[in-house]
Amino acid sequence: MALREVYKPKDITEVLQLLDKYKDKGKIIAGGTDLIIDLKERAIDPEVLIDIATLEELKGIAFKGSYIEIGAATTFAEMMDHVITKEKTPALVKAARSIGSPQIRNTATIGGNICNASPAADMLPVLLALDASIILKDLEGEKTILLEQVLKGKGKIDIERNQLLSYVKFKAPVDGEGLSFEKLGFRKALAIAKIALGVFVEVENNKCKEIRIGSGAIHNRAIRESKIEDYFRGKILSDAVIEEGSELFQEEVRERLINRSSGEFKREAIKGIFTTAMKTALSTIKS
Ligand SMILES: Cc1cc2nc3c(=O)[nH]c(=O)nc-3n(C[C@H](O)[C@H](O)[C@H](O)COP(=O)(O)OP(=O)(O)OC[C@H]3O[C@@H](n4cnc5c(N)ncnc54)[C@H](O)[C@@H]3O)c2cc1C
Known part of the structure; x- marks a missing residue:
């Protein structure tokens, strides 16, 4: 053809x-x-x-009730500049800023990053941490589906060829909630993530009420790290608890990447990057 x-x-x-x-x-x-x-x-x-690059209907960032909606054709540069993302989700802005070069950020879109479904796509860990949903349209109508449910493997996403990803939505973090993005790449300007993490944490009465950890480049797709999340729920997030959780994460990565050449490096690196992501998420909590 x-x-x-x-x-x-x-x-x-x-x-x-x-x-x-x-x-x-x-x-x-x-x-x-x-x-x-x-x-x-x-x-x-x-x-x-x-x-679809210039379709106004697919561009822009808006508040709808307690949700933030981002049009699929919104570029990373637009996300970095927008008052809503800058004020409400600095971690998402940090993820956007970490992508490629200024030329790439001026043209590459959030929708393309999702639909390309690279295990190392930088938007995915933080969107998973935000428990984001995507809105798919076809001639029959539209449906909303959790991002986590459509990511199926390297380059594999459960979107039909007649469907358009029109926008992404997630709840804006509020008081008591924190969000972070951390990325470890090799090359500076055009680094493709070697490990990326998004962490959302909600603290109530000093304890971890909810936590969502999105990871990139340590599996065949971006995923939620449910085993590590389960460890933290209900605990006081002291340094010792974070240390123990990061060791659990290390063990998880060791088992997952046991036959991979990058396994040892990633197992070592995950501890530091996760500890930083946890502490940064906690530091962003407003009371
Ligand atoms: C030099 C370079 C550096 C890069 N660095 C990074 C990096 O650091 N981090 C990172 O995450 N990525 C990086 N990338 C990858 C790339 O820039 C991103 O994945 C980008 O977000 C893709 O968006 P796009 O708009 O260019 O998508 P496109 O290339 O236009 O499309 C990608 C795929 O998504 C589909 N698609 C796009 N929009 C929709 C929609 N609305 N509905 C349904 N399907 C859709 C297309 O059909 C295609 O299959 C880099 C790329 C280059 C070339």
């Missing part, structure tokens, strides 16, 4: 009609920072591209 057309639809309805018309032959392009590489490497072979 050869690429024969690039459409620039005027609105979401037209995107959905094109997706329905071309089915497996059509592919959405947003910033193109992942897709163009896939095209060049012939990893994909669409006949038609549907360009």
